[in-house]
Amino acid sequence: MTLQIDAPPPPEAAPPEAVPPEAPESGASESGPALVTTYLRGPDVQLAPAARGERREVDAAVVVSGLNVYYGSFRAIRDIGLSIRRHAVTAIIGPSGCGKSTFLRTLNRMHELTPTARVEGSVLLDGIDIMAPDVDPVQLRRVVGMVFQRPNPFPTMSIHDNVAAGLRLTGRVAKAELDAVVERSLRRAALWDEVKDKLRANGTSLSGGQQQRLCIARALAVDPEVILMDEPASALDPVATLRIEQLMAELRASYTIVIVTHNMQQAARVSDETAFFTMGEDRAGYLVEQGPTSQIFTNPKHQLTEDYVSGRFG
Amino acid sequence: MATLTPVMDRPVAARLVRSPADRRRATVDRSMRGLALAAAIACVIPLGAVVLFVTLKGAAGLNLDLLTKAPRALGTGGGAASAILGSLQMIPLATVVAVPVGVLAAVYVNEFSGRRSATAIRFAADVLVGIPSILVGIFVFTFLVLPFKQFNAFAGSMALALLMVPVIMRTTEEILRLVPSTLREASLALGVPMWRTVLSVVLRTGLTGILTGVMLAVARAFGETAPLLFTALGSRLVNVGDFAKPMDALPIFIYVNARQPFPALNQQAWGAALLLLIVVLAINILVRARSWGRRAA
Numbered sequence: 001m002t003l004q005i006d007a008p009p010p011p012e013a014a015p016p017e018a019v020p021p022e023a024p025e026s027g028a029s030e031s032g033p034a035l036v037t038t039y040l041r042g043p044d045v046q047l048a049p050a051a052r053g054e055r056r057e058v059d060a061a062v063v064v065s066g067l068n069v070y071y072g073s074f075r076a077i078r079d080i081g082l083s084i085r086r087h088a089v090t091a092i093i094g095p096s097g098c099g100k101s102t103f104l105r106t107l108n109r110m111h112e113l114t115p116t117a118r119v120e121g122s123v124l125l126d127g128i129d130i131m132a133p134d135v136d137p138v139q140l141r142r143v144v145g146m147v148f149q150r151p152n153p154f155p156t157m158s159i160h161d162n163v164a165a166g167l168r169l170t171g172r173v174a175k176a177e178l179d180a181v182v183e184r185s186l187r188r189a190a191l192w193d194e195v196k197d198k199l200r201a202n203g204t205s206l207s208g209g210q211q212q213r214l215c216i217a218r219a220l221a222v223d224p225e226v227i228l229m230d231e232p233a234s235a236l237d238p239v240a241t242l243r244i245e246q247l248m249a250e251l252r253a254s255y256t257i258v259i260v261t262h263n264m265q266q267a268a269r270v271s272d273e274t275a276f277f278t279m280g281e282d283r284a285g286y287l288v289e290q291g292p293t294s295q296i297f298t299n300p301k302h303q304l305t306e307d308y309v310s311g312r313f314g
Numbered sequence: 315m316a317t318l319t320p321v322m323d324r325p326v327a328a329r330l331v332r333s334p335a336d337r338r339r340a341t342v343d344r345s346m347r348g349l350a351l352a353a354a355i356a357c358v359i360p361l362g363a364v365v366l367f368v369t370l371k372g373a374a375g376l377n378l379d380l381l382t383k384a385p386r387a388l389g390t391g392g393g394a395a396s397a398i399l400g401s402l403q404m405i406p407l408a409t410v411v412a413v414p415v416g417v418l419a420a421v422y423v424n425e426f427s428g429r430r431s432a433t434a435i436r437f438a439a440d441v442l443v444g445i446p447s448i449l450v451g452i453f454v455f456t457f458l459v460l461p462f463k464q465f466n467a468f469a470g471s472m473a474l475a476l477l478m479v480p481v482i483m484r485t486t487e488e489i490l491r492l493v494p495s496t497l498r499e500a501s502l503a504l505g506v507p508m509w510r511t512v513l514s515v516v517l518r519t520g521l522t523g524i525l526t527g528v529m530l531a532v533a534r535a536f537g538e539t540a541p542l543l544f545t546a547l548g549s550r551l552v553n554v555g556d557f558a559k560p561m562d563a564l565p566i567f568i569y570v571n572a573r574q575p576f577p578a579l580n581q582q583a584w585g586a587a588l589l590l591l592i593v594v595l596a597i598n599i600l601v602r603a604r605s606w607g608r609r610a611a
Contacts, residue, residue, distance in 0.1 A: 110503060115428070142505030152496040156518045166504035169514050215500070222504055 061086040061226060061256040062107065067121035069102050069111060076102045078284040080121075082275050084226075089248055089257045091271035091293065093264060095308070098277040099285025100260040104228050107258065108144035109137040125226070142170070145224035149231045151211030153203030153218070159186075160199040162214055166222035181221050189217035190247050209240025216247065220255075227251070229259040233266065245270045264309060268297050276305045368584070368591050375585025385550045385562075391578060394586045396552045397567030403554070404467055404546060404563060405535050408474035413528055415475075416482025417517070423483075424490040425512055436487070442480040450476050451541035459545055467553065467561035470546025477538060478531040485527025489520040526601045533597040537590060539565035564590045 060083035069077040077099040084090045092100045102111065109130065111117040122129045130140050153162045163182045167173040173181065182199070186192040191213040195206070203214055212232060219227055229248075233241040248257055248270050261267050267274055274296040276288045289302050300306045332340075379393045386392030419439070423432045450473055458469035493516050501511040517524070542548070548566035553559055564586055571583035 108503065110499065113499065113502065138502075138505050138507050140505075141503050146499075146503035148496060148499065148503075150496060152494070152500045154497060154500070154515055154519070156515075156521070165501070165514075166506065169501065169504070169506040169510045218500075218504065 058083060059086045060084060061126065062258075063124040064107075065122055065124075067103070067106065067119070067123065069099070069106055070116075070118045070120075071114065072116040075282065075284040077106075078280065078282075078286045080277075080285075080287045082287055082290045084256060084258055085273050086256050087252060087254065088272040089252050089259060089270050090273040090275065091267035092258065092260045092275050092277060093262075093267050093308070094277035094285070094288075095279065096262070097283070097285070098279040100277055101230050102285070103277070104146075104230055104258060104260050107226070107228055108141045108146055110141075110146065112137060142166070142222050143224055144226040144228060145219035145222060146228045147212070147215050147219055147230070147232045150235045151208055151215050153206075153211050153214050155202070155204050157203055158200045159195050159203050159206070159214060162203040163217045163221050165218060170222075182217075185217040185221040186214075188220050188251070189213045190243065190250070191217055207240070209236050209243055212236060212240070212244060213247065216244075216251075220251075224255065226256045226258065229257065231260055231262060234262065241266070264297075264311075268293060276300075276302075276308060278304055278308070365591065365595070368587050372584040372586075372588025372591075375581040375583075376588045377585070380582060380585045380589070384552045385567075392582075394562075394564070394567050394582060394589070396549060396562040397564045397586060398589070399552060399554060400467070400546070400549070400562040400566075401536060401564045403557075404471045404474060404542075404561060405532060407468075407471040407557070408478055408535055409528065409532055411472070412475040412478035412482055412531065416479045416527075416531075417486050417524060419479070419483045420486035420490055421512055421517070424487050425508075425516065436484075439480040439483050442476075443484065446540075447477055447538055448540035448544075451544035454541065455544040462558075464558065465545065465547035465560045466558050467546045468557040469544075470542045470561060470563065471557070473541035473545045474535040474538060477541060478535055481531040481534060482524075482527050485530065486520070486524045489523030489527065490516060492523070493519045522604065526605060529597050529601045533594045536593055536597075537565055539569055542566055543569075564593075 062084040064083070065081040067077060067080040068075060080103060092103065094100055105111045106119055107123060107130075111119065119131055121131070123131055125140075125144065128135070130144075154165060157165060160179075160182050161168070163185050164178050167178060167181060183192060183196075186195060191210060194210060195201075195214075198205075203211065206214060212235075216227075216232075233244045236244065245266065248259070251257060252272070259267075259271065271293045273290065274293040275290040276296060277285050278288050279285050288304050289296070289300065291301070296305060297309050300309060379391065381393060381398065382395055383391070383393030384395045419435065423435050427435065454469050454473040454476065458472055459465055497515050497519060498511055501515045502508070506515075542563050543566065546563060546566070547560040548570055549560040549562045551562075553561045568583045568586050568590065571579040571586070574580065
């Protein structure tokens with residue numbers, strides 16, 4: 001799906017791969033590319049006039065529009081519209097409590113685990129509204145995988161079984177094939193060389209950084225299109241963090257990645273696109289602006305963004 | 315070191331001098347500590363006394379005859395085989411019935427129910443744990459003995475199961491609550507269905523703890539007497555496999571033989587008591603040793 005987004009003329013820093021070729025396996029173009037215009041503003045955000053009317057074309061894997069998330073009567077997220085570029089890393093930054101994680105969790109309907117949570121609006125994944133009642137969240141989560149803040153390998157399972165868990169517990173794969181998937185996933189997660197001799201060891205026997213890469217391998221094993229990462233390196237030391245970031249740079253060739261991070265340097269290092277959220281006076285989080293990472297960090301359109309990325313706020 | 319001498323005229327030094335109130339506090343502290351220690355010892359003494367007493371009295375009675383021979387005519391030897399075999403039949407049946415019910419109830423309360431119904435169910439289970447076991451016996455008597463006009467081992471098993479269910483449910487639930495929600499999320503985020511997540515991640519992670527609860531419930535069932543008096547009744551005959559007939563059990567055997575005017579039977583009761591003590595202690599020690607081993611690892 002091709003998408004047009006309001007944006008200033010691409011500065012010289014705009015990455016040349018801003019318009020990647022349509023991925024043939026994505027299945028997005030069955031109904032032909034649709035032109036969707038999304039507005040990058042929350043209700044009380046004024047875009048600079050210069051930014052209006054300027055567009056750039058983006059191949060979006062996910063298009064969110066009019067998204068509100070409520071916990072009971074409390075609105076946690078207000079009217080978010082943004083698009084997530086295919087086979088790129090989109091970073092979501094913003095101060096604590098502005099709904100970044102809540103937003104991320106709606107993208108594979110993990111918010112439904114919170115009994116009071118309720119969603120309005122649409123989230124189109126390759127043109128299909130994943131909030132529709134006939135979409136099974138169990139199937140959705142095989143397409144939109146997730147990596148959590150703290151490494152959470154299954155403590156009762158070996159390294160091998162952790163990676164195989166997604167396939168085995170859904171009962172779809174023969175054993176011989178399983179071993180191949182495990183190896184491929186561990187290789188992709190850059191963990192294979194470290195664990196190939198101890199696949200039967202417990203997953204929790206690994207170091208924190210290795211455990212997180214194990215969790216990434218586990219998510220890759222079910223062959224997702226989109227990977228959501230909720231502060232995946234915040235519990236890790238700098239060296240392990242670097243390895244995760246390198247890994248993301250490799251994975252973006254094959255997967256659409258959305259990462260929530262508190263670490264602005266990290267967002268600047270790893271992401272192609274950045275969306276800045278903040279919190280309104282009603283404590284609801286909203287999107288201030290989205291754009292190419294280089295632009296958000298060097299030439300943001302909105303004062304709030306500039307204050308945040310320059311460290312004057314939050 | 316040697317050059318440092320206390321300087322008593324400094325303000326801090328003066329404040330560190332003990333006042334009479336401080337000395338009083340220290341005395342109170344010592345005596346309260348002593349009291350607490352005495353209370354702690356008082357808790358341990360009964361266990362030690364029971365173990366010692368039953369061992370001394372029962373050692374002579376616990377022999378091969380007791381383990382292998384059926385009871386015989388009054389006062390003329392024989393053993394507790396009927397009771398041992400009875401306990402070994404009724405308790406497994408009770409366990410087979412109680413474990414699925416208790417574990418599934420815990421799964422429902424912890425994974426699926428709303429907060430209000432969870433509280434209600436939890437409360438009911440707690441009350442059931444505290445209900446006198448003789449009431450459970452009468453209850454089962456009404457429904458599984460009276461209609462058949464026959465004391466029977468099946469009723470005994472069901473009475474034991476009824477006592478085991480709330481224990482298993484509560485221990486399982488405590489364990490399931492300890493399973494981090496991040497593991498459930500990890501599994502669900504892989505597209506694993508909820509039922510499979512509960513089975514292969516939640517229950518699997520809590521398995522050792524659940525087994526502990528089951529073992530403790532089994533140990534409790536071994537010693538229950540009152541609910542069996544109304545149901546399985548006890549028997550001098552070795553009953554293997556006929557759950558429609560009365561069946562003996564260790565605690566009933568102790569109860570009956572201890573009341574006989576024959577020293578030989580009293581001796582058998584003590585022997586059976588020691589056997590029961592060994593079984594219950596063994597289960598408890600086994601369970602604790604497992605959890606100690608886990609903690610050390």
